[in-house]
Amino acid sequence: xxxxxxxxxxxxxxxxxxxxxxxxVLGMPVSSRDHLAPRGVDIARFCLGSAWLVxxxxxxxxxxxxxxxxxxxxxxxxxxxxxxxxxxxSDRLGEDWFDGPVRSxxxxxxxxxxxxxxxxxxxxxxxxxx
Numbered sequence: 321x322x323x324x325x326x327x328x329x330x331x332x333x334x335x336x337x338x339x340x341x342x343x344x345v346l347g348m349p350v351s352s353r354d355h356l357a358p359r360g361v362d363i364a365r366f367c368l369g370s371a372w373l374v375x376x377x378x379x380x381x382x383x384x385x386x387x388x389x390x391x392x393x394x395x396x397x398x399x400x401x402x403x404x405x406x407x408x409x410s411d412r413l414g415e416d417w418f419d420g421p422v423r424s425x426x427x428x429x430x431x432x433x434x435x436x437x438x439x440x441x442x443x444x445x446x447x448x449x450x
Contacts, residue, residue, distance in 0.1 A: 326402035326429075326447040327365075327372035331389050335377040339364050342375060354426055361385050365426075370402075388443075398443035406432050406448045 332338040339350050342364075351367045360380030366373040376397060378386035388397060403409050406422055410432070419435040428450035436443060 324402040325371045326400045326449075327374050328399050329374045329376050329397040330395060331376050331378070331385060331392075331397040332394050333377065333389065335362050335364055335375055338375050338377075342366060342373070346373070355379075356426065358423070359383060359385065363426075398445060400431065400445040400447045403446045403448050406430055406446060409446055 330338075335353075339353075343349055346366055346368070348366065350364045351372075353362070353364045355362050360378060360383035362377045362379055364375040376385055378389055380386060381390075385397070410418065417434055417438050419433045422430050422432045425431045425447070430448045430450075432446050434444045434446070
């Protein structure tokens, strides 16, 4: 069962321009900056208690984040709910709820996307941390 927000992603064209704005809004420095080669993105993360706010800048045009940015522009990208076990959630919901296999994220994050057709167009994912 999803019982918490793990992270919220906003997509941006220019991470260097976006980070100072969010630092000012949140009143804190960015927690980390990373490059996720498999996803073709650079990211900046802010730790907000038990959840993360993540800024995502696509760096390759052939990726899902880049396509989303081209189609929808900057702004809200997706929400990820924290779960204790992706396997248990797969059993509970059924495989037809998911769009693709489990993939690795930052740190020890294991992520699985829900099918947008099942979530009324919302980009939602589940995240398990070790």
